[in-house]
Amino acid sequence: xxxxxxxxxxxxxxxxxxxxxxxxxxxxxxxxxxxxxxxxxxxxxxxxxxxxxxxxxxxxxxxxxxxxxxxxxxxxxxxxxxxxxxxxxxxxxxxxxxxxxxxxxxxxxxxxxxxxxxxxxxxxxxxxxxxxxxxxxxxxxxxxxxxxxxxxxxxxxxxxxxxxxxxxxxxxxxxxxxxxxxxxxxxxxxxxxxxxxxxxxxxxxxxxxxxxxxxxxxxxxxxxxxxxxxxxxxxxxxxxxxxxxxxxxxxxxxxxxxxxxxxxxxxxxxxxxxxxxxxxxxxxxxxxxxxxxxxxxxxxxxxx
Amino acid sequence: xxxxxxxxxxxxxxxxxxxxxxxxxxxxxxxxxxxxxxxxxxxxxxxxxxxxxxxxxxxxxxxxxxxxxxxxxxxxxxxxxxxxxxxxxxxxxxxxxxxxxxxxxxxxxxxxxxxxxxxxxxxxxxxxxxxxxxxxxxxxxxxxxxxxxxxxxxxxxxxxxxxxxxxxxxxxxxxxxxxxxxxxxxxxxxxxxxxxxxxxxxxxxxxxxxxxxxxxxxxxxxxxxxxxxxxxxxxxxxxxxxxxxxxxxxxxxxxxxxxxxxxxxxxxxxxxxxxxxxx
Numbered sequence: 001x002x003x004x005x006x007x008x009x010x011x012x013x014x015x016x017x018x019x020x021x022x023x024x025x026x027x028x029x030x031x032x033x034x035x036x037x038x039x040x041x042x043x044x045x046x047x048x049x050x051x052x053x054x055x056x057x058x059x060x061x062x063x064x065x066x067x068x069x070x071x072x073x074x075x076x077x078x079x080x081x082x083x084x085x086x087x088x089x090x091x092x093x094x095x096x097x098x099x100x101x102x103x104x105x106x107x108x109x110x111x112x113x114x115x116x117x118x119x120x121x122x123x124x125x126x127x128x129x130x131x132x133x134x135x136x137x138x139x140x141x142x143x144x145x146x147x148x149x150x151x152x153x154x155x156x157x158x159x160x161x162x163x164x165x166x167x168x169x170x171x172x173x174x175x176x177x178x179x180x181x182x183x184x185x186x187x188x189x190x191x192x193x194x195x196x197x198x199x200x201x202x203x204x205x206x207x208x209x210x211x212x213x214x215x216x217x218x219x220x221x222x223x224x225x226x227x228x229x230x231x232x233x234x235x236x237x238x239x240x241x242x243x244x245x246x247x248x249x250x251x252x253x254x255x256x257x258x259x260x261x262x263x264x265x266x267x268x269x270x271x272x273x274x275x276x277x278x279x280x281x282x283x284x285x286x287x288x289x290x291x292x293x294x295x296x297x298x299x300x301x302x303x304x
Numbered sequence: 305x306x307x308x309x310x311x312x313x314x315x316x317x318x319x320x321x322x323x324x325x326x327x328x329x330x331x332x333x334x335x336x337x338x339x340x341x342x343x344x345x346x347x348x349x350x351x352x353x354x355x356x357x358x359x360x361x362x363x364x365x366x367x368x369x370x371x372x373x374x375x376x377x378x379x380x381x382x383x384x385x386x387x388x389x390x391x392x393x394x395x396x397x398x399x400x401x402x403x404x405x406x407x408x409x410x411x412x413x414x415x416x417x418x419x420x421x422x423x424x425x426x427x428x429x430x431x432x433x434x435x436x437x438x439x440x441x442x443x444x445x446x447x448x449x450x451x452x453x454x455x456x457x458x459x460x461x462x463x464x465x466x467x468x469x470x471x472x473x474x475x476x477x478x479x480x481x482x483x484x485x486x487x488x489x490x491x492x493x494x495x496x497x498x499x500x501x502x503x504x505x506x507x508x509x510x511x512x513x514x515x516x517x518x519x520x521x522x523x524x525x526x527x528x529x530x531x532x533x534x535x536x537x538x539x540x541x542x543x544x545x546x547x548x549x550x551x552x553x554x555x556x557x558x559x560x561x562x563x564x565x566x567x568x569x570x571x572x573x574x575x576x577x578x579x580x581x582x583x
Contacts, residue, residue, distance in 0.1 A: 012486065013405045014405075014407045017405040020490070021398050027455050027456045030454070031428065034431070035430075120562060122512075123514075123555075124515075126334075133333065171330075174327075230424070231424055261429070270430055274430065
């Protein structure tokens with residue numbers, strides 16, 4: 001009697017669980033797994049949406065890796081963007097969080113002000129403003145003008161435009177800062193007291209206490225930062241001319257993929273680009289994950 | 305000593321205030337420029353307009369080809385609200401199953417769900433586009449809304465799973481003893497307790513949908529279906545002949561919904577981010 005009621009409970013749970021998971025399962029198979037397999041297949045074909053895909057084996061991949069200059073440039077550009085913007089943003093967020101954490105009056109207001117850009121920064125509106133601020137006759141150059149410096153048009157110059165996009169990303173440091181603030185609150189005050197009795201100075205305290213205890217948070221932000229900024233699109237699309245210019249200086253990886261797929265309708269090639277992107281992101285994430293045992297400190301688990 | 309301390313405090317305050325002004329400057333510049341006559345926008349560096357005008361707003365609001373920005377705002381609001389409902393309902397259902405129910409293959413599904421969080425959107429982009437165009441869904445809102453009703457934003461599932469794990473199990477157990485089945489536990493016990501996580505999900509879904517320029521651009525090309533982001537982008541001509549006044553006025557308006565949500569739900573933002581660690 002008891003056993004059968006237990007069994008029916010298990011069965012009921014099983015049924016309810018699958019009922020609750022139905023939307024997710026449909027989405028998982030129809031919008032994630034199915035399309036992934038399809039895009040892997042398309043990447044091995046020549047496909048322009050109008051005619052049926054033609055199997056060409058690894059040709060797309062071979063062409064991308066050996067011949068495609070634009071691919072190489074856009075990959076380098078995207079790496080430059082990721083490896084400048086992610087660490088700068090995190091460092092800035094940490095510095096500001098530490099300044100705010102010292103019991104400043106009006107913390108709430110500052111936190112709000114610093115956080116707001118990370119909410120608004122993803123919009124077209126802010127990208128347009130950015131373009132204007134760094135234009136030849138823009139506000140940034142008027143500011144430099146006070147010091148007698150005559151700046152170029154930062155958005156027209158292929159060497160400089162990337163830095164305006166990096167600045168737009170760093171400007172959105174607020175969300176990471178809020179996470180660091182929460183992390184800093186968790187650090188037990190006794191640690192600082194004990195270490196200052198032992199004669200540790202401020203820098204020593206930072207490197208031996210604060211930084212190690214924040215490494216899990218830094219780790220999380222690093223992973224998500226790499227994944228997200230590798231996929232950045234809107235800033236490059238709007239601050240540049242939307243086609244990668246000037247001189248491919250805003251040809252971010254996703255923009256190149258978009259142009260190949262939706263401008264030239266070379267869907268096979270674009271799919272191959274997408275798979276290469278998945279491999280690169282997977283590889284970067286794997287590096288961060290495998291190195292974490294050397295630098296990420298998880299308090300209770302014996303430093304593992 | 306005390307003097308020195310006060311000095312360093314003052315310095316810190318000055319730095320924090322200066323940085324705050326710097327942070328807000330682009331937004332303030334946008335607002336002030338939107339009230340300046342076109343010819344003054346780039347020649348007058350000050351934030352306070354010497355000459356005020358609302359012409360930019362009137363010109364911008366008119367939109368194009370008889371479709372006003374009023375339409376674009378309604379369209380964006382419609383999409384965002386439906387996406388919010390989709391995410392809140394389907395992600396909470398999935399999260400409850402993952403966090404509380406025992407079922408076959410639960411570990412496998414959970415692991416797969418986690419993997420999809422990290423998956424770049426672009427790997428599925430092209431086949432999804434083909435599916436939606438086969439379904440004749442181009443120039444409709446289905447491609448933007450339907451994925452949210454299929455819980456594809458698995459990030460929010462994880463957020464809610466974490467939240468549910470923090471709710472004491474005794475609550476469900478006593479409800480089971482009182483004769484509640486799993487469905488009514490979800491409905492009567494979980495959902496009310498889950499409200500903070502639901503609000504966080506709703507807020508971020510709204511903002512991300514509102515700003516999701518990429519998908520909107522790919523799927524929508526008819527002007528009367530345009531969203532606010534597409535409308536603003538259409539006013540902007542990268543070759544330089546934009547009507548800057550109108551463009552900046554509509555840009556400023558496009559930021560209002562997100563700013564209002566932020567003002568009203570600030571508490572949830574700051575707590576939500578601190579506990580889950582996202583944007």
